[in-house]
Amino acid sequence: MKKIVLSIVAVMLSFMIMGCSDYSINGGSFNTGWTPEDIPDNPDNPDDPVTPTPTGKTKRAPLYWSVYEYGRKAEIAGTNCNMPLETWQKNIDWVADNLLPYGYNMICTDGFMSMSGSDNVGHTYMTSYAGIPLTQLVEMCKAKGLRLGIYDNPLWVHGSLDTPIEGTKYKVRSLLYDPSKDHVKNPNFTGDIFTWIVPSHRGAKEYIDGFFKYYKSIGVEFIRMDFMCTFEDGIYCIGGDVVGRGYGSAEYKLALQYIKEAATKYGVFTSIVMPNMKNHGENEIQYCDMARIVADTFEGGWDHCSNRVRGNINLDQWPSTNNQFEGFIYWSDITGKGKIIADGDFTLIHSFDTDDECRTSISLQLMAGGPIAVADQYNTVGDRVKFYQNEEMLALNADGFIGKPLTTDYKDGNSQIWWGKMSNGDVVVALFNREDRTISRGVELSQLGISGTMKCRDLWTHTDEGEVSKVSASLPAHGCKVVRLSKPE
Secondary structure, eight states: OOEEEHHHHHHHTTTOOOOOOOOOOOOSTTOOSOOOOEEOOOTTOTTSOOOOOTTSSEEOOOEEEESHHHHHHHHHHTSOOSOOHHHHHHHHHHHHHHTGGGTOOEEEOOSSSEEEEOTTSSSOSEEEETTEEHHHHHHHHHTTTOEEEEEOOTTBOOSOTTOBOTTSSOBGGGGSOOTTTOOOSOTTOOOOSSOBOOTTSTTHHHHHHHHHHHHHHTTOOEEEEOOHHHHHHSEETGGGEEOSOOOOHHHHHHHHHHHHHHHHHHTOEEEESSOOOHHHHHHHHHHOSEEEOSOOOTTOHHIIIIITTTTOOOTTSSOSOSSHHHHHHHTGGGBSTTSBEEEOOEEOGGGOSSHHHHHHHHHHHHHTTOOEEEOOOTTTOGGGGGGGOOHHHHHHHHHTOOOEESOSOTTSGGGGEEEEEOTTSOEEEEEEOOSSSOEEEEEEGGGGTOOSOEEEEETTTTEEEEEESEEEEEEOTTOEEEEEEEOOO
């Protein structure tokens, strides 16, 4: 039996904390309940050409809950990161009671906790998480109307290397690095923290196919795949430390090709947690449903949302951006209906200093068409769960809405003005203030190609503001205003 304890990984990689999120798509004979809706492509926006998914539909960003905070706190405290079964149940119950009615319909694992395979089960994929059988976690979620999403990687091995690969004459051992034929970026490096398979080896395609087949068979349709940057170049960007062999971009691309083929076959949603996004994400755009565009959440708050290493963009390496604002702004040109979903990592709503910051955090992610990955726990969220429950804002996610900033220059104040169209033609406009002082912002409807006036409704105050030809506001520090515009009757 092989056990991967990702809290150890975090220590080894210094500043690293794993994070993030994902979801699923219906299909196949193993469907057991939760499936996000497909969103019809929008033909009304000629400036946003659609690259169809294999299903011809656009996948909606997930709304879900993650174990992240528990693992992060345990790691900092130096205690056992595995969440006890009782705590699992309390969190699942809380999500079912407080978030599920609003569309948050998945519980997702993360790093930190033990990830174990089992011998003599015919495969080397993960069978237990945090010391609990995955099938048990699936059933615990299912009993409350929820699905289980998984943090794992189809290139990792969790079990005996002598296990045969289904559908081949090979064993898993044959998929491992072979210095006699494999060319890596760091050939003298030893001590890879993961047992990686090499995609170009015979049997690797079948191994990856088996990974998705297995997860679908137990009712998992959402996979978050981490450390892809480490697989690709062996570099962890903070300090540029070498932490792996680095199997190269060609192997990385081949892996993504196999992943997309298998995930599409079995109807599994894929999310890349730590991608280099080389050449402006050319591989991730082609082969992934969702990719993270910002550094890890860590302790959350305004630091993660806007302030962390503000103004620093790192091309072709992880992480390209260090805060959500700049991540969503910089990568907004690759998102859209039928395109990749930008992932802003986790939200810890209790970590913000003000209600204005809470509203801004939720608004930014929904305006960008990203997921909301709740990391607060039943006993940490307090009364701020209400910010996750704004139905008028969550309607953007249900509609498959994806907005854009007026400019992708994150140093320009217009990058803090976002807008986009709902499927019924309504227009949503968001004004943000990243600054530490009151700021006045506004945009004429004519700048958005809208003539005349439109009815205006504030989505946070839930008030109608009459007909307007301009959206403007005096915004408090770290505040926002989000309105929905509709045609006058």
